[in-house]
Amino acid sequence: MNLFGYICKRIVQTIPLLVIVSLISFFIIRLSPVDPIAELRLNPSISQETLQKEIKRLNLDKPITIQYMSWAKSFVRGDLGFTTEGEKVSVKLKERILNTLLLTSVVIFMTWIVGIPLGIMSAYKKESSFDRILTILASIGMAVPSFFLAILMLIFAVKTGWFPVGGLTSYNFDDMSFFAKVFDISKHLVLPVIVLFTISLSGLQRQMRANMLEVLDSDYIKYARAKGLSEFKVVLKHALRNAVNPMITLMGFEFAGLLSGAALTEYVFQYPGLGRLILEAVMRSDINLVMASLMMGTIMLVVGNLLADILLMITDPRLRGKS
Amino acid sequence: MYWASKQEITANSVNYPAENKNVVLNGIDYLQSQAPIGKFGGELVISTIGEGPKTFNPCNTKDSTSATMAEMMYDGLLSTDARTGMVVPQLAKSFEINGNEYLITLRKGIRWSDGKPITADDVIYTYKDIVFKGLGNTATRDAMMIKGELPQLEKIDEYTVKFSTPAPFAPFLRQLSYPIVPKHYFEPYSKKGESVFNSFLTPNTSPAEIVSSGAFCLKKYVAAQRVVFERNPNYYKINLDNKQLPYLDKVVYLIVGDTNNEILKFEAKETDMISLRGSNVARYKLKEPKSDYKIYNLGADTGTLFLVINLSNRKNQEGKWNVSPTKQSWFRNKNFRTAIDWAIDRNSMINNVAQGVAKPLFTAESLNSIYLNKNIKGHSVDLSKAKLCLNEGGFSLKNGNLYDSSGNRVEFDLYTNAGALERESVGVMIKEDLEKLGMKVNFKPIEFNTLVNKLSNTNDWDMAIMGLTGSPLEPHDGKNVWLSTGPLHLFNQRGQNSLNNGVFDWENELDEIFEDGALKLTYEERKLVYDRYQEIIYEQKPIIYLYSPIRIVALRQKFKNIYPTPLSGLVYNLDEIYIDRESE
Numbered sequence: 001m002n003l004f005g006y007i008c009k010r011i012v013q014t015i016p017l018l019v020i021v022s023l024i025s026f027f028i029i030r031l032s033p034v035d036p037i038a039e040l041r042l043n044p045s046i047s048q049e050t051l052q053k054e055i056k057r058l059n060l061d062k063p064i065t066i067q068y069m070s071w072a073k074s075f076v077r078g079d080l081g082f083t084t085e086g087e088k089v090s091v092k093l094k095e096r097i098l099n100t101l102l103l104t105s106v107v108i109f110m111t112w113i114v115g116i117p118l119g120i121m122s123a124y125k126k127e128s129s130f131d132r133i134l135t136i137l138a139s140i141g142m143a144v145p146s147f148f149l150a151i152l153m154l155i156f157a158v159k160t161g162w163f164p165v166g167g168l169t170s171y172n173f174d175d176m177s178f179f180a181k182v183f184d185i186s187k188h189l190v191l192p193v194i195v196l197f198t199i200s201l202s203g204l205q206r207q208m209r210a211n212m213l214e215v216l217d218s219d220y221i222k223y224a225r226a227k228g229l230s231e232f233k234v235v236l237k238h239a240l241r242n243a244v245n246p247m248i249t250l251m252g253f254e255f256a257g258l259l260s261g262a263a264l265t266e267y268v269f270q271y272p273g274l275g276r277l278i279l280e281a282v283m284r285s286d287i288n289l290v291m292a293s294l295m296m297g298t299i300m301l302v303v304g305n306l307l308a309d310i311l312l313m314i315t316d317p318r319l320r321g322k323s
Numbered sequence: 324m325y326w327a328s329k330q331e332i333t334a335n336s337v338n339y340p341a342e343n344k345n346v347v348l349n350g351i352d353y354l355q356s357q358a359p360i361g362k363f364g365g366e367l368v369i370s371t372i373g374e375g376p377k378t379f380n381p382c383n384t385k386d387s388t389s390a391t392m393a394e395m396m397y398d399g400l401l402s403t404d405a406r407t408g409m410v411v412p413q414l415a416k417s418f419e420i421n422g423n424e425y426l427i428t429l430r431k432g433i434r435w436s437d438g439k440p441i442t443a444d445d446v447i448y449t450y451k452d453i454v455f456k457g458l459g460n461t462a463t464r465d466a467m468m469i470k471g472e473l474p475q476l477e478k479i480d481e482y483t484v485k486f487s488t489p490a491p492f493a494p495f496l497r498q499l500s501y502p503i504v505p506k507h508y509f510e511p512y513s514k515k516g517e518s519v520f521n522s523f524l525t526p527n528t529s530p531a532e533i534v535s536s537g538a539f540c541l542k543k544y545v546a547a548q549r550v551v552f553e554r555n556p557n558y559y560k561i562n563l564d565n566k567q568l569p570y571l572d573k574v575v576y577l578i579v580g581d582t583n584n585e586i587l588k589f590e591a592k593e594t595d596m597i598s599l600r601g602s603n604v605a606r607y608k609l610k611e612p613k614s615d616y617k618i619y620n621l622g623a624d625t626g627t628l629f630l631v632i633n634l635s636n637r638k639n640q641e642g643k644w645n646v647s648p649t650k651q652s653w654f655r656n657k658n659f660r661t662a663i664d665w666a667i668d669r670n671s672m673i674n675n676v677a678q679g680v681a682k683p684l685f686t687a688e689s690l691n692s693i694y695l696n697k698n699i700k701g702h703s704v705d706l707s708k709a710k711l712c713l714n715e716g717g718f719s720l721k722n723g724n725l726y727d728s729s730g731n732r733v734e735f736d737l738y739t740n741a742g743a744l745e746r747e748s749v750g751v752m753i754k755e756d757l758e759k760l761g762m763k764v765n766f767k768p769i770e771f772n773t774l775v776n777k778l779s780n781t782n783d784w785d786m787a788i789m790g791l792t793g794s795p796l797e798p799h800d801g802k803n804v805w806l807s808t809g810p811l812h813l814f815n816q817r818g819q820n821s822l823n824n825g826v827f828d829w830e831n832e833l834d835e836i837f838e839d840g841a842l843k844l845t846y847e848e849r850k851l852v853y854d855r856y857q858e859i860i861y862e863q864k865p866i867i868y869l870y871s872p873i874r875i876v877a878l879r880q881k882f883k884n885i886y887p888t889p890l891s892g893l894v895y896n897l898d899e900i901y902i903d904r905e906s907e
Contacts, residue, residue: 038771040385042778047461047462050461086377086521086522092546096546157591267580270547
């Protein structure tokens, strides 16, 4: 019951946050000088009448506050509206969400499976040559911009012909057998996953190493060792439990990144994900689409943090006592 | 490097097959292709830059990708001959023109992809219930409107319809290329009004449901990845062997985000065709002998790049001058504009900015237009002539700076849209060229939308570098630019309340030409009139044309029946193209 009350409180706290985020983003987009129908204006065969019709259809003739109110009203009702091209925003998002989830969840899963053990090991073998090599690799991974690595990978794909150049499926995908389909998708996923994995692994590994080092230095670990516990038990049972708490907070953020974390890489690889959709929408000021994605991002962030906090309450007895 | 002049990539000489013929076979009026007989099967993979199609509704396309794809599925009554640009029958078997009456005979026995016959009812429905009612994209309706009146349309019998226009109106005939849509499939949606119709046939419509008449039907659309078309078994065109076309089983459009990705996909052999620009042309040409592709030079395209000068002498609503009176006296001085034209070095622009893949342009019609005035030869850069013009116009040079007759230093702003690399480079070169005449040019690339707003709304600008795409077939499409009351009359834009204010004599003549040209019916008569309009623009130079890019396209050699034309490009005849496996 206590936990339930806590969740309710957090959800209520979210509402003003959503309102503020939506207000700021709506006004910034609408006040920027991007005109959604600029292309039409410069088309010699478009008549004045058609232009007026477009302006009316997109609500551009109304003051910005009214535009916001009508957007907010339908958003609350669960209606995300239409894109400037007249397609349903919800349909557009649905087309892409699964693709992005596929990419990001593979990356996050791999990063955590590899990153946590690597972090623990390099903290445990601090300043050994193993740790030093990892440090150098991690620094490189953090320093290389994702789009640059992505371009290198694309050149690699063109030169060797081993991997397809971007996309998610081959053009004859629909005629393939089930196993060929799985293989086709995996082949397309390899390069983008390598890029995102390299970059997020470095950060995660360093984070885990730092947490672990701090814990390994503490008195209770010295005490555990003095008690004569095996190294295995000291590290995995006593140290890890305490070092993992900050990582849970981090996991909350990763959750938010599930839908929006890979825009640049998606763009370079022409991956049919949400990031590319939103990037293109921002460029032509497709307000309903951009707003929908921003709100989705905000909600994901809030939910991610909430999940992390709940997990922390379970793992950390100190927090349990407080609430 | 100067491909255009040295003709290193020659316009590929091919023997074009004769024009399509009408053939009656089992009581069905087929259209017979005269191209050599090919082999059936295979697929062509093309890329399209951008976000892919926004709709498959041929009546509601507002961007070129959607239009291209809708065109594959829906044919019009008439079409354009790929080489001569003349009007030829397509879904119609023949057409007859008597003054303002157009009698159209349809093909008997041809069918939609779902097997239902294509009849006069579909034609009547398409025009009366969609075009005339203003559903979807209204460009055709606007173009058919003559003095505020729409044409009449009547059904003579099951396979004959008659259009009558309120007055003889030449551009009307070409408007009959508007795609005919199946009444039985479209009517339930068009009845429900505009908003339903606008969201009808979005890319997510189930492909099995879409009924089409063209060479291909939709097979699959995958958002942000590809659009797959398959052959329409009921297509009304046959080959010399009397077998139904098209040859290809599939045409696939890969949706790619930018040109870089497009090139990578071609090099990885994922696509079969690519348009080349700038430095890539030389690189591909070098690799061509050892490759599996062939490079085609399609000549100059419809794109034009120009410098436009603001001749406005009006005040805006707040009573401020659009252009200050001092600048007005320069810009409205013909000698000043002529001097600028003489000072601009088009050839060095072409060599340095377009990497040689362009041709200098001096006419308002694009170089592949069938109405191009070939007597306008243009000229090379000549600074002494430019200086002479400035002298005649009362300007004088002091210490290398140019002053007008009242002693004002000549200084103005030159705009273009920021981010368009080509236009920015051209701007820098124009600035340098004009500074040789002693003018001070403040070159300001600004955000695209801001520029459009300046040009079409606020009118507070001096000069701008812009581009527009025209129609190579119908000069009348440019009326919004050239009519003095036009909404896109860039160089002397008038507000709605000052339409007749401060019109130049030559603007009046242009108005007459554009009214007159639409009423003359034969090509020869119209050509004379439109030749004159190009002369006027060349003499008066409110817009100074710079150059037109040349289209260079690489295509895999295995594709046969390729007959490139400057007017229609390379793969306009998708229904005739086939794959020769042996040359793979």
